[in-house]
Amino acid sequence: MKRKYIEEKVVHLLMIFSVLTVLGFVVSVIYSVFQRGIPSLSWQMVSQLPGGGFYIGKEGGFLNAIVGSVYIVGSATILGLVISIPVVVYLNVYLSASSKFGYIVRLVYDILFGIPSIVYGAFGFTIMIFFGLRASLMGGIIVITLLIIPIMVRSMDEIAKNMPHDILESSYSLGATKIETIGVVMRQIAPAIATAVLLSIGRAIGDAAGVMFTAGFSDSIPTSFTQPTATLPLSVFFQLSAPQIEVQNRAYAAAVVLTIIVLILSLLGRFISNHFSKNKV
């Protein structure tokens, strides 16, 4: 056999091996977390607040972290949509495709997307000190909102950019103004909005470094915006560093809950972009 055919075979095998390696990583991550966490997962864990001796292994659950995460992620998602949808509309309806300003804005969003959440956290923290705020629900919401806006803008813009221009033009030719045309655009990018929301929820719920500074941690469910708030990733992280095995078990149980949420979100996201997307990418 010629050398080039042998090389072909070897490389092909290596490629398949690399795919299998990645598959192995996925299975290993999920299996190890589930295998360690599911035995400690119970109804009590997800439905109760930490009890008196929670951190030395007594009764209680991590409902505080679940509710805290829901508060932060829910509010941040809504705020993020309110800010990012106008930006996407502006980029795609008001600016032409070759606009220099549009290019710069997209570049900046790419950069914002790349900035690590710990930097967002540190930045949020300096701002909060500046205004004399303490670690609170509000701080967490603000930082997570800043964190997910680039994700939302980028993923919606990706679809909106590929929207056929004829749609805009037929709307204009019927006498519609730019404002009225927004309705048409929104219909077009509706699946993208759904994917963007799922993506951001996934990223927001798993983020620990950003909320560590700004939302703090607490054993109770916050009742106002100024109280510190627990989140799931931090609850995993803090409990895992405890010496008692019972407390560590809870960390693994919380990790299972977090993994399940993220798995559902990512499968749902794939499903939506496969089935409802008008412009297949």
Place this chain on the structure above:
Amino acid sequence: MFLLTLASLLLVVIMGVGLYLKSEPILSQHQLSDLLLSSEWKPMKNQFGFFPFLMGTLWVTMLAILIALPISLLMAMYLTEYARSYVRKYVYPLLDILAGLPSVIYGVWGTLVIVPWVSNVVAPHFVTYSSGYTVLAGGIVLSVMILPLLVSLFIEIIGNVPDDFREASLSLGATKWQTTKYIILRKTSPGILAAVVLAISRTLGETIAVLMVCGNLAIVPSSLLNACYPIPALIANNYGEMLSLPLYESALMFAAFILFFVVLIFNLLSRIVLHRLNTSYQ
């Protein structure tokens, strides 16, 4: 709408300026070269040497790229050039899952699987004892975290090479791999470099996962089996006590500023290259 768009541009500027102003006190008291090249980290004695943390970050990042680059490049080539479409249909969701898992879960996985593996399987061949919380563990965990990013960037870059090139090469009798090696790889090399830079900037900022598996000792690592203490872990670990000393806070904000600055430059360069590449065939 215009104002909202403009505000987002300003956010980058405000972040940069804000973090710089916060790190001003330490910059005015210490030489920049002292801060970056000294290894003495004793905040209580007013000694802030970032060298161990910079080296820790560098080691972990390089290792992660070394592991992730061949795997992701081969995988992207396989998916774009070789695989049938049904294979792609099953592999893409896997990448989604890897990309979506929070870093704290990777940290848990690292402590459950990788750290014991390093401690029990790898380390005994080389040293008498290692806890497993090492550069090696950090590098492996980080490499898995950046795999999905690299693969999806590579797929996009390779997908942009026009089919004419492939057909021309194949019609001359080249095998698929020869085509991939001499045409695709050569055509996409600037893009691959840009993607790697982007992945580096992602690993630089990873916090919780490295915090959980790297061991967090402020030493300059000399082998893969040493513990290390990357910059994000430093920030995250000390934010609680930093308010006790004004300079301490300033030092940590300076660390955040370094991260911000490096990531900003890396992102800017690689995004511009990627954008040029994506539009060059249109």
